[in-house]
Each structure stands twice: as structure tokens, then as C-alpha cells.
Amino acid sequence: SKNDRIVFGHWSTLGTGQYGNVFSLDSGAVWGEKLTAVRIDIEPYQWFSIDADPAGLPHAKNKTTIYP
Known part of the structure; x- marks a missing residue:
């Protein structure tokens, strides 16, 4: 419908x-x-x-995992 909204990610080149x-x-x-x-x-x-935290990136050398 023309009033529906579509919200998406996972396409950073766009x-x-x-x-x-x-x-x-x-x-x-x-x-x-x-x-x-x-x-x-x-x-x-x-x-x-917000800026991404470089330590939490999947390809970071010193990867930090944060648990709730």
C-alpha cells in the first residue's frame, strides 16, 4: 500500500x-x-x-565482546 513504510539495512554501498x-x-x-x-x-x-566502536568490529585485531 502507498502508506506502508519499508525500513532496511545491510546494504552500506547504498x-x-x-x-x-x-x-x-x-x-x-x-x-x-x-x-x-x-x-x-x-x-x-x-x-x-553514532560512530562505530572500532574494537567491536568483526575484523578488529583486539576485538571486544560486550554482553548485556
Whole structure:
């Protein structure tokens, strides 16, 4: 339906952005870039991003695992 929203990640080459009702969230955190979220329950939509922690990356030499 034209009012449905599609939110996805796992495609960092596309980058982040809004394309109509489609939201691309992958900003390359796995590569040491940013981790991104969007709040779509309010308008205007709010985008948030933080720097990725290099120690937590899958390819890091000194990998840190954080448990809840």
C-alpha cells in the first residue's frame, strides 16, 4: 500500500536516506563508519547516528565482546 513504510539495512554501498516511504539505514558501522537509526513515529522524521566502536568490529585485531 502507498502508506506502508519499508525500513532496511545491510546494504552500506547504498548509504542512508529516505526515498519516498523507503528508509535505508546502513551507514557502514561494520566498516568503522556510523551506526544509524531513524524515528518514524513522528514527523519530521528524526535521524540519529553514532560512530562505530572500532574494537567491536568483526575484523578488529583486539576485538571486544560486550554482553548485556
